[in-house]
Amino acid sequence: MALTPRLWAPYAGHVDLLLPAAGGRTPLQAASDGWWASDVALPHGTDYAFSLDGGDPRPDPRAAWLPAGVHGPARVFDVDRFPWTDGGWSGVDVRGAVIYELHVGTFTPGGTLTSAVERLEHLVALGVDVVELLPVAAFNGRHGWGYDGVAPYAVHDPYGGPAALQAFVDAAHGLGLAVCLDVVHNHLGPSGNYLHELGPYFTDAHSTPWGPAINLDGPGSEHVRRWICDSVLRWARDFHVDAFRLDAVHALHDDSQRHVLAQLSDEVAELAEELGRPLGLVAESDLNDVVTLGSTQDGGWGMTGQWADDVHHAIHALVTGERHGYYVDFGSPEVLRTALTRVFVHDGCLSTFRGEPWGTPVPDDIDGHRFVVFDANHDQVGNRALGDRPSSRLDTGALAAQAALVLLSPFTPLLFMGEEWGATTPWQFFTDHPEPELAAAVREGRLREFSGHGWADLYGGDVEVPDPQDPATFAASVLDWNEPTRPEHARLLEWYRVLVALRRAVPDLGSGDRMRTSLDVHPREDAQDGPWQGVLVLHRGGARVVTNLAHVPTAVQVPTARPLEVVADFGGGVLQPPASPDSPLVLELPPRSVVVLA
Template sequence: MTAVVSVWAPAAHQIELVLPGRGVREPMVAAERGWWRSARELAPGTDYAFAVDGGEPRPDPRSPWQPAGVHGPSRTFDTAAHAWSDGAWAGRSSLGAVIYELHVGTFTPEGTLDAAAERLDHLVGLGVDMVELMPVAAFPGRAGWGYDGVALYAVHEPYGGPAALQRFVDAAHARGLAVCLDVVYNHLGPSGNYLAEFGPYFTERHHTPWGAAVNLDGDDAGEVRAFLVDNALRWLRDFHLDALRLDAVHALLDDSPRHLLAELSDAVAELSGSVGRPLSLIAESDLNDVRMVTPTDAGGLGMTAQWDDDVHHALHALLTGERHGYYADFGSVETLVKALRDVFVHDGTYSSFRGQDWGAPAPAETDRRRFVVFAQDHDQVGNRALGDRPSRVLSPGRLAVSAALVLLGPYTPMLFMGEEWGATTPFLYFTDHDPELGALVRQGRTQEFGGHGWAELYGGPVEVPDPQSPETFARSRLDWEEPARPEHARLLEFYRSLVRLRHTEPDLAAGERPAVDLAADQTWLVMHRGALDVVVALTDAGATVPLPTADAGAPEVVLAWGETDLAHDGTSLTVQGPGVAVLRSA
């Protein structure tokens, strides 16, 4: 189907349509509100670019396809050409779903969406409900995490381009898996970002760690906001995605009367009604403020859910003993109990890492499924000096404890690729920039880790892997031979059993209060979930845990990691440590 292409360039005197290889460079037609439209229609698969006031040809800010990389011409793409087979797909909300985060480039040896689709049966066997893809918007080079994307409407060509994303979503839906896409609206990468040549996409009124902020609240911000909202709707509508994860929304600096997130939430809710299936928005927020997940009609920002880093920090610091950086305020059993019970550890309390009071309490009535928790994610692994996973230092028993508290708790659980078998492959920070920018990234990465106490943590001097080295990227690929090895297969089966319990026990799926009650001392913790108790021994010595007596008799051990010994009268349980036992009341 042929189509007219258009571009927003409100200050331009002339915009030319450039068709590379055809010798075509012709004026476009000025339209309303700063838009320009082509005089000719382009067939699907046509390469094109725009020249602003006689300048160099640039990719379309809304380019659907960048087959020659982020500096090359755009290519038209007909999203309606895919023959979808998911007509019976009813959708899946993110609330309470078991989410699985993966990076397309390192999930498989091939590093493509089609190859990732071939591994979906593994996720089905694990019991995953929703696959979360790290960003696929086109970014410079071949390898990268995707958070430096610059063509937000395109799909990274080395992953297979836009058609491959449609095939992946179709294949996931055929297996009963929902798909969430990580999108980055708070900044663009430094290489291939030509938006400022077209219009006021950025503003010096606000600054973020990446420089001038995206222009969300200026008098000229209307089309910039539409650029982002339209992008989100396009992924959900034309690629049949079920959810979007919004990166670092605290960096969306917006002083307008209606925050961009509220506008986006209402637009997605309208689309959800139109397509007849649930659509979710999951925010990564550092604010520890439930306004993020409060409905817009109650004065909130309307996100379906938000990430809760405090649960990760409380788990990781307790189980590993690490106290550097932002782990300084975490590490006690009491802090873990607070995180599992109250959502945020910093809920108005003093944060030594930030040097100020931080956050606000989460009301007891807030559905705990609105908070996504994890023991691992791409940031918490990849932003370590050596990209090492908890499996480097934690015993299988401690990994089992961590898994049980995440998967059987009241929150929405998320796993990071390979976690389920205790993967030993690192997930490093890698890039593929041009030499000049690559040198700056390499230097910055080294400086970033200079003062974090990594030498003490790792037991000696640390040489940070070169992000630009192909070897750094290659080392980050999952080893799919590991799950079959006995030491990994046992942990994988335990993860499967935990997920199976979550799916079959209604008390474990509940997020409304009373969703969880907890008891603990320094060697053990019990998480009460209705008729089930999750008992964990936190130390190598194990623990004897007191249990409430019940006239109905002793509880049943339905799942365990490590040996257990239940007293005849049901008043205590001894668990080999570190270990886990899940009990069902008699």
């Protein structure tokens, strides 16, 4: 399918189409509302660019392929050339699914979508339902997290470009795996962002941590909104992507009558009906407000689900004992109980870290599967000073406990690549900015970010923050696929497989019913300072998840209305037979162990 170039550039007096292979300039014709159009049909593989008012070449903001990088010309990509084999694919509902988050560049030593395909069988064996790719939109340089992309329609060429993404999705579908794409609409990166030259893509009416906000409610915003919505629809239609994780939607400032996410939700729902398969939208939001999940007919944003950071914080702070930064209000078992049943810990109460009341309560009738939870993800690992994973600070028993609390919670669990075997490789913040000034600014900014967060106390001494621009920082973050074969890692990996299987085999453990979820707490009276010690009994309907976070053996009574048996055991727990039909169950737990009863 040939491309007939079009460009929305209301700031330009005239626009030329540039074809580097042919040379010369072909004027575009002015159309309505600031659009410029060409009657030239460009075949697949043709390089092209635009020139505004005789200026330097600029790539197409809707370019699918940027093989020369974000500053070079676009290349026409015919989406219909790929020989899809997923005609029978019926999709996956992300609610209640097991999601696996991976970064293409560090998931495998090859660092490409093609090499990632070679590891999909591992995810199938683990029991994963949805593979979530960190952003693949094109950005400057070779290595980066992807959140500084500047071309949201293009696939980063070092990952393999657009054809490689189609092949990845097709291979995933062939193995029964859905694909979720992490997309960033709240800002663009600093290098290769030419949108400000074209039209009012940004506005000073709102601000974000990255500068002026994307223009969603000012003059010309209808075209900016169309640019955002069209990109998502295109990934779903032409690349067969199943779901989208929408980055930091609280930074999508929109005072218009209909929020852009409501518009996106309605349009995605229409496309899902047309395609005959579910399409999911999962918002990352710092607002602690279920407006994200509300019906678009009632003023909500219509998201399928949203991330719930408070659940992570409650688990992490309890198990590790960390209280610095935003963990200050977390760490007690009572807070964990709140998170596991009410989702938001800050639901209108004071957030000490923010210095103000925060959030709203989650209504009881909202299913737990609408919330995505985790004990690690790219932010919670990568934004630590050393990019250290929980496995660097916790023993295997504590890692097993965290996994059970997440995977057998009433929520939708997300795993971060490598956590399933307790990967020891860090996942650090890495960049590859070619511009010396930008590289220096990122390096200095990273050092400032960690100057006052108590990291020296946490790590037990002065902290040397890895240089984001050092190639060694990136190299250290690549997963070591030899680790899963080693005994202690293999033991944890098998535990993850067992927990995922239990979600499917035991209805109570896979349920999203928060009203049938509760937490009993049995603290050790003689526990020393440090991370909390004791036994937690998580009630999931008629099932029980019992974790001993103490360093000594412990016996605990497990209340139940019916006979239970051990269906999973990490550490060697023993269930004593009741002395009489009316006697409570007594579970003997070794130190740092987990037992699941159903």
